[in-house]
Amino acid sequence: MERNLSRREALQATYKSFRRGWYKFSRNPLSVLGLVMVLAIVFVAILAPYVSPFPKHAGRYVCFKDATQPPSLNHLCGTDVFGRDILSRILFGYRFSLMMGVVVLVLVTPVGVVLGVIAGYMKGTWIETLIMRVTDVFVSVPALVLALAICSVLTPNIMNAMLAVSLMWWPWYTRLVYGLASSLRTEFFVQASEAAGMSKFYILFREILPNCLSPVFTKMALDMGVVMILGASLSFVGLGVQPPKPGLGTMVADGAKYLPDLWWIAMFPALAIVFVVMGFNLLGDGIRDVVAVEEV
Amino acid sequence: MKLSTWLIRRLIQAIGVLLGLSILVFLITRVMPGNPARVALGARAPQEVVEELERRMHLNDPLYLQYYYWLSGVFHGDFGESLFTRRPVLDDIKEYLPATMELALMALIFQAVLGVTLGGLAAGHENRWVDHSVRLGAYLGIVTPSFVFAIVFVLLFGYALRLFPTMGRLSAGVVAPRVITGMTVIDGLITGHFAAVGNALWHLILPALSLAMAGIAQESRITRASIVDNLRKDYVGLSRTFFIPERKILFKYLLKPSLIPTVSIMGLDFACMLGHGFLVELIFNWPGLSRYGMNTMLRKDLNAVTAVILVLGVVFVTVNIIVDLVVAYLDPRIRMGTERGT
Numbered sequence: 001m002e003r004n005l006s007r008r009e010a011l012q013a014t015y016k017s018f019r020r021g022w023y024k025f026s027r028n029p030l031s032v033l034g035l036v037m038v039l040a041i042v043f044v045a046i047l048a049p050y051v052s053p054f055p056k057h058a059g060r061y062v063c064f065k066d067a068t069q070p071p072s073l074n075h076l077c078g079t080d081v082f083g084r085d086i087l088s089r090i091l092f093g094y095r096f097s098l099m100m101g102v103v104v105l106v107l108v109t110p111v112g113v114v115l116g117v118i119a120g121y122m123k124g125t126w127i128e129t130l131i132m133r134v135t136d137v138f139v140s141v142p143a144l145v146l147a148l149a150i151c152s153v154l155t156p157n158i159m160n161a162m163l164a165v166s167l168m169w170w171p172w173y174t175r176l177v178y179g180l181a182s183s184l185r186t187e188f189f190v191q192a193s194e195a196a197g198m199s200k201f202y203i204l205f206r207e208i209l210p211n212c213l214s215p216v217f218t219k220m221a222l223d224m225g226v227v228m229i230l231g232a233s234l235s236f237v238g239l240g241v242q243p244p245k246p247g248l249g250t251m252v253a254d255g256a257k258y259l260p261d262l263w264w265i266a267m268f269p270a271l272a273i274v275f276v277v278m279g280f281n282l283l284g285d286g287i288r289d290v291v292a293v294e295e296v
Numbered sequence: 297m298k299l300s301t302w303l304i305r306r307l308i309q310a311i312g313v314l315l316g317l318s319i320l321v322f323l324i325t326r327v328m329p330g331n332p333a334r335v336a337l338g339a340r341a342p343q344e345v346v347e348e349l350e351r352r353m354h355l356n357d358p359l360y361l362q363y364y365y366w367l368s369g370v371f372h373g374d375f376g377e378s379l380f381t382r383r384p385v386l387d388d389i390k391e392y393l394p395a396t397m398e399l400a401l402m403a404l405i406f407q408a409v410l411g412v413t414l415g416g417l418a419a420g421h422e423n424r425w426v427d428h429s430v431r432l433g434a435y436l437g438i439v440t441p442s443f444v445f446a447i448v449f450v451l452l453f454g455y456a457l458r459l460f461p462t463m464g465r466l467s468a469g470v471v472a473p474r475v476i477t478g479m480t481v482i483d484g485l486i487t488g489h490f491a492a493v494g495n496a497l498w499h500l501i502l503p504a505l506s507l508a509m510a511g512i513a514q515e516s517r518i519t520r521a522s523i524v525d526n527l528r529k530d531y532v533g534l535s536r537t538f539f540i541p542e543r544k545i546l547f548k549y550l551l552k553p554s555l556i557p558t559v560s561i562m563g564l565d566f567a568c569m570l571g572h573g574f575l576v577e578l579i580f581n582w583p584g585l586s587r588y589g590m591n592t593m594l595r596k597d598l599n600a601v602t603a604v605i606l607v608l609g610v611v612f613v614t615v616n617i618i619v620d621l622v623v624a625y626l627d628p629r630i631r632m633g634t635e636r637g638t
Contacts, residue, residue, distance in 0.1 A: 136309075137316035141609045142571030145589070149324055149601055152593035229441045233575055236443050237590060249443075256447055256579070260455035267451075270444040277439040 021290045031286020037279030045094035052088035060244045068262050078264035080254065086265065089246035090272045096247045097276055100162055100231035100240075101224040107166040112173025113216055117209050119174065120181025121200075132178065135171035143168040144230055151239035158231075158247070161240040165230050169223075176219060180212040214291045221284035225277035232273050248273050306620070310613045317609045318370070318602075322363050325598045331355070337379075370606070376599035380592065385603040388588060393607065394478025395465060396573060396584035401479075402504035403569055404562070407511035412558060414512070415519025420546075422524055430516055437513025442572035446506040446579040453502060460502045463581045470495045503580040507572060511565040515558050522554045556627050563619035567612050 025031050049055045053075075066083035069075055077086035119131040138146075143165070150164035184190060185208065193203050232249030234240035241247025243254070248269045255266025333349040334341070353376070354362050369376060375385035418430035454462035465480055466472055472480060473489040481500070484493035526532065527550070535545045573586035581587075589604035 133312065133316065136313050137320055139567075140313045140317050140612055141605055142567045142612070144568075144571030145574065145605060145608060146320075146324070148574060148590070148593055149321070149605060152596065152601070153325060153327065225439060232441055233443060233572070236575060237578065238594070252443065252447070259447065260451050263451060266447055270441075270447060274436070274440050274444065277441075278435070281435070281439050 024290045025286050028286055028289065030282050031289070034279050034282025034284075034286055037275065038283050041094055041276050041279060042098065044091050045098050048088075048091045048095060052085075052091040054085040054088040055092075057084035057088045058092035058246050068258075068265075071264055071268075077268040078262075080251075080265045081258065081262075086251070086268050089251060090248065090269055093241075093246040093248040093251060093269065093272065094276065096158060096235075096241050096245070097228045097231060097273070100158070100165070101227045101280075103162045104166045104169060104227045104231075105220050105223060107162075108169045109173055109216065109220060112170035113177050113209070113212070115170070116174040116177025117181045117204050117212065120178045120183075121185050121204055121208060123182045123185065131174065135174050138168065138171040139175075144233055147230060147234060148237070148239065151234055156239045156242060158241045158245075161231060161234045164234070165227060169227065172223075173216065173219070176215060177212050180215060181208050184208050184211055218284060218288045218291050221280060221287050224280040224284070228273070228277055228280070303617075306617055310617065313613060314606070314609055318367060318606060319363065321602045321605045322366060325602050326359060326362070366602075375603035375606075378592070378597055378600045380595050380597045380600070385600045388600065389585060389603060389607055391478075392583060392585040392588040395582060396570075396577070396586055397611075398479040398481060399500065399504055399507065399573065399577070399582060399584060400566070400569055402500045403508040403511070404566065406504055406508035407515055407562065407565065410508070411512045411515025412519050412555065414516035415558070416523060416546075416551075418516065418520040419523035419527070427520075430520070434513040434517045437509045438517075440509065441575075442506055442510060443575040443579060445509045446503070446576050449502045449506050450579065461499050462502060465499050465583065466492065466495055467499075503576055503582055506576050506580075507569050510568060510572070511562070514561060514565055518561055519554065519558045522557045523550060526550055526554050552626055556623055559619060559622050559626065563616045566615045566619075570608050570612065 025035075044051050048058070052058070061082065061084055063083035066075075066079050067081055069079045069083075071078040075085050075087065077090065079085055080089075115131050119128045122128045147161075147164040147168050150167060151161055154160040154164070190203060190207055193207050198207075231240055232247070232252070235247040235249030236253045238250075238253065241250050243250055251269035252266050252273070255262070255264075255269065258265055331346070331350070333346050333353060333355060337346055337349060350356055354365050357365070366376070373386060375389075377383065378385050378388055381388060414430050414434075418427040421427045449460075450462045453459045461467065470492055471489075473483040473487045473492045476483045476486055480496035481493050484490065484496060532545060532550065535549060536542075570586070573584065574590045576582070577584045577587035578590055585604060585607065589601065589608075592600035592604060
């Protein structure tokens with residue numbers, strides 16, 4: 001009975017802090033703009049087959065009669081050299097970008113966070129040395145370069161691109177959480193659990209981990225944009241989404257061949273990348289401000 | 297701790313990191329499905345030739361032995377032969393690295409100068425239109441991938457306005473200066489070949505700017521934040537009560553501590569730049585290490601890929617040691633060797 005009550009109270013407290021956070025968030029028009037942009041993109045990406053004007057143009061489709069038309073009312077972003085509507089392809093391209101961001105972060109965050117918590121709590125032991133020195137190695141070369149190298153030895157497709165970026169991205173989470181965890185390990189509540197004889201597992205995942213999570217979520221929101229840029233860059237050099245699938249980076253690379261005359265083929269996908277990354281950055285900044293204020 | 301002890305410790309750490317990196321890169325290139333020798337020689341090569349190359353590359357030995365052979369080669373300055381250009385990889389790298397360094401240095405100069413200037417301007421006009429436009433610009437700079445900047449610059453300054461060239465390092469009619477460092481601008485200055493210096497700088501501007509945009513954005517934001525932060529500190533108020541001129545406060549007392557975060561972030565930005573150089577060099581047809589690396593990756597030229605990545609690792613580690621030294625110079629409070637760096 002008592003336990004139930006405390007759980008309900010905890011729930012209410014969470015709800016209250018959520019309401020407070022949302023209030024702070026909604027006071028900043030830029031954060032709200034970011035949220036709206038992200039929601040809009042997610043919406044059109046999921047419903048791409050229904051909302052895009054020419055859903056067939058996302059794949060293998062050729063109609064030379066309509067080829068290389070400049071932007072018009074019928075084709076808002078123009079058509080490419082095969083006569084495919086670029087706007088439709090962008091909407092489908094968002095699917096790959098979002099998939100890239102979500103899959104990479106879902107793969108990377110748990111691994112990075114767990115390793116970081118362990119390394120932070122075990123500070124001064126060989127485990128910490130091992131984990132942290134390995135992250136040193138991974139961050140000693142630009143992530144994009146190693147991701148390119150990995151992609152180049154594997155078959156180029158979006159799965160391998162996601163794998164490559166994931167392999168390069170976990171150390172940043174490990175480093176973030178390591179810093180937090182190593183300062184938390186001397187806190188009283190951790191020492192109390194140790195004195196009470198709690199298992200290492202309990203201390204790591206029930207005591208320390210929950211206290212590291214809000215910066216992690218902030219970083220995830222900000223990283224979405226970065227990972228999407230990495231994915232687009234891989235696609236740009238032909239190591240990510242493969243044509244005829246409409247990756248945003250792939251489309252920019254395609255269009256770059258026809259610059260400057262057919263400028264719209266490359267320009268609109270490029271703007272689309274900027275738009276989505278901007279949305280996630282605004283959202284991430286908004287979340288960061290809320291979390292930072294709450295922590296004070 | 298003395299500077300020399302710190303430097304030695306730092307160097308040992310760096311060597312450890314590079315050894316780890318060599319293992320990582322080696323593993324990446326050896327998990328490749330398919331036979332590297334066959335890929336290098338093409339499908340039509342006779343079986344004996346393929347086997348001969350396999351033997352020369354030790355492809356039939358266990359992995360750790362392969363690594364040992366490769367690493368001992370590296371210590372002798374031998375990265376093996378490029379499977380594509382048929383030249384020692386080291387020669388290729390010597391040829392292409394200076395162009396990339398020239399580009400990266402130019403971009404770094406852009407970053408430092410423009411980033412700090414814009415950040416200072418914004419901080420000086422806090423919450424006025426200068427500030428707002430700098431911050432908006434910085435936002436755009438951060439969310440735009442470098443290859444998009446490259447394309448926009450090519451389009452705008454290369455084709456529409458015809459202000460800058462968009463290909464290569466020198467115009468067709470210009471004689472390149474004698475190669476000393478390999479960086480055209482510096483070679484031109486040394487040999488007194490000023491026509492080439494001007495021409496090379498003219499070619500450098502667009503690619504360097506495309507590479508630097510993200511960094512400029514990042515640095516202007518950080519410089520702004522740190523100056524604004526420091527402006528509220530007591531010592532600034534105290535200086536003002538002593539009627540020390542605002543200009544002197546800004547340049548003599550404020551700038552140095554405010555630059556610390558900017559300089560620290562530059563090390564990371566440099567890494568980003570080396571990465572994005574892979575795309576930017578491709579777009580501007582810049583004959584640098586990154587374009588070479590990109591091409592070797594696309595051709596699955598193992599020896600060259602490993603070498604390029606290792607060289608980039610060395611560059612990055614060196615840059616970070618320099619950054620740490622500069623930060624320590626700027627901030628005497630940072631005791632060297634205490635939790636700094638790595």
